Amino acid sequence: MYRYKNETDQDLTIVGVGVVKPGEEFKSRRLIESVNLTILDRSTPGSVIGTEAPQPGAVTEAERVGDVPNQPNQEIE
Amino acid sequence: MAERPVALGHMIVGLQSAAGTPVTPGVAIPYYKESLTTDPSFVKLNPAMGNKFETFKIMRGMRKHRGNVTVLFEPNTAGHLLNMLYTKGAPSGAGPYTHPFTANGDSAFYTIDLSTVSQVFRFWGVAASSLKPGWNENEAQAELALSALGSFAGREIATISTITLTLKTDYDPVPNKGLVVGDLVTITKADNSSTLNTTIASVNADGITITLGTSAAAYSAGDMITLRPQTPTLTLLDSFELARTYIGYGATASAALTAAVLATQTRVDQLDFELRHGFNKEDGEQRSGGYDPASLVRTRSGFDHKIKKFHDTPEELQRYNAMTKRACVIRMLSGSTNQYELRITLNNLVTGNPKPESESDGIFMSDLEFLGAYDSSDAQGMDVKVINNLATIA
Numbered sequence: 001m002y003r004y005k006n007e008t009d010q011d012l013t014i015v016g017v018g019v020v021k022p023g024e025e026f027k028s029r030r031l032i033e034s035v036n037l038t039i040l041d042r043s044t045p046g047s048v049i050g051t052e053a054p055q056p057g058a059v060t061e062a063e064r065v066g067d068v069p070n071q072p073n074q075e076i077e
Numbered sequence: 078m079a080e081r082p083v084a085l086g087h088m089i090v091g092l093q094s095a096a097g098t099p100v101t102p103g104v105a106i107p108y109y110k111e112s113l114t115t116d117p118s119f120v121k122l123n124p125a126m127g128n129k130f131e132t133f134k135i136m137r138g139m140r141k142h143r144g145n146v147t148v149l150f151e152p153n154t155a156g157h158l159l160n161m162l163y164t165k166g167a168p169s170g171a172g173p174y175t176h177p178f179t180a181n182g183d184s185a186f187y188t189i190d191l192s193t194v195s196q197v198f199r200f201w202g203v204a205a206s207s208l209k210p211g212w213n214e215n216e217a218q219a220e221l222a223l224s225a226l227g228s229f230a231g232r233e234i235a236t237i238s239t240i241t242l243t244l245k246t247d248y249d250p251v252p253n254k255g256l257v258v259g260d261l262v263t264i265t266k267a268d269n270s271s272t273l274n275t276t277i278a279s280v281n282a283d284g285i286t287i288t289l290g291t292s293a294a295a296y297s298a299g300d301m302i303t304l305r306p307q308t309p310t311l312t313l314l315d316s317f318e319l320a321r322t323y324i325g326y327g328a329t330a331s332a333a334l335t336a337a338v339l340a341t342q343t344r345v346d347q348l349d350f351e352l353r354h355g356f357n358k359e360d361g362e363q364r365s366g367g368y369d370p371a372s373l374v375r376t377r378s379g380f381d382h383k384i385k386k387f388h389d390t391p392e393e394l395q396r397y398n399a400m401t402k403r404a405c406v407i408r409m410l411s412g413s414t415n416q417y418e419l420r421i422t423l424n425n426l427v428t429g430n431p432k433p434e435s436e437s438d439g440i441f442m443s444d445l446e447f448l449g450a451y452d453s454s455d456a457q458g459m460d461v462k463v464i465n466n467l468a469t470i471a
Contacts (some may be wrong), residue, residue, distance in 0.1 A: 010466075012310040012312060013310065013313070016308075033261050034308045034309070035103035035259070035307065036103050036310045
């Protein structure tokens with residue numbers, strides 16, 4: 001499960017999720033990658049793709065946004 | 078390999094700080110159709126060389142990045158669309174916010190990402206040369222003519238050292254131009270056998286290398302890097318519509334604004350306007366030292382305005398004969414209490430010939446074409462205001 005926060009000052013309609021008020025947090029079972037969202041946490045190992053640590057050089061199906069350095073607007077709690 | 082419905086694609090735009098500085102865009106604008114493309118302008122060489130085959134060689138040309146888009150037309154994204162066309166002033170109000178645009182300066186530049194589901198085509202340094210409403214019955218859609226300074230559709234990889242990629246320079250001597258730190262990317266094997274989804278960690282000043290958020294050691298020279306789609310997030314209001322478009326005419330702009338309300342509006346059978354802000358060259362300035370245009374230079378601004386309305390009393394004819402000044406305000410309203418708006422002020426109009434062309438089973442209708450001029454007393458020929466719920470257009 002991924003936990004996100006709407007870091008903008010606007011209501012955000014996230015396609016396939018719903019409307020998230022400014023500053024509100026929400027959880028999603030799927031990975032959402034958007035410059036308007038901050039990823040706060042991801043937990044429940046194995047429930048979604050990309051939750052196991054990749055081996056060096058491994059090809060992953062979906063990259064985990066929280067692992068990426070230098071990514072603006074994103075942080076891990 | 079799979080067929081991809083266009084409905085799953087999307088368009089996301091982002092305001093750039095400068096013409097040549099792409100960004101990862103974050104403002105999704107639902108679109109109906111688009112034709113943005115990069116024309117490589119290949120040059121065919123056909124010297125005499127002892128063989129009749131028509132082309133000896135094909136050379137890379139100076140590229141053009143252009144196209145049209147038709148998008149949903151509502152107050153929040155309209156602010157961005159107008160920011161591609163005209164000069165944005167300081168907003169006022171505490172919500173709704175009024176964003177003024179004038180036609181006497183330059184516009185901003187945008188990065189536009191177009192998702193084809195499997196990848197993203199990016200255009201940067203995008204600005205508009207015209208904006209007009211397209212009507213789908215009552216619904217207003219916005220049609221824009223766009224030009225861009227460059228594009229990123231994917232680059233071939235020359236070498237990989239874990240997270241560091243060196244890109245081939247076949248397309249351009251600066252192949253990493255267009256990529257931005259934080260961008261979502263996919264590395265794909267040349268034979269399409271596997272892919273790696275990762276992000277851009279750095280875009281190096283050497284113009285050819287980038288670093289990734291994940292090791293791509295399993296990949297090698299000849300594999301491709303492409304942008305991949307982010308999840309679109311929407312902050313939209315109700316679309317503009319003909320039924321809530323109030324048009325007012327008057328001797329001055331303020332009189333026209335007063336008239337552009339429910340009770341005193343001029344109801345028309347057909348409304349056309351096109352807001353223009355031309356480029357010296359719509360393909361951009363093609364100059365030595367680069368394949369992409371050096372700049373997009375603005376020349377003049379203006380508008381076209383036409384209406385169709387029934388013909389009765391002779392006041393239109395009087396205005397046509399005397400060429401007296403007339404101002405027009407077009408108010409396209411949105412929101413539950415009409416609190417949001419696109420307001421177009423045309424300060425000085427001369428009325429075209431109101432003589433109706435008629436058919437026996439119809440009513441007499443005038444096709445009125447107005448000519449716009451600069452208005453000395455208002456010190457402008459036109460302006461546009463967007464009233465929406467965005468404190469800033471950024």
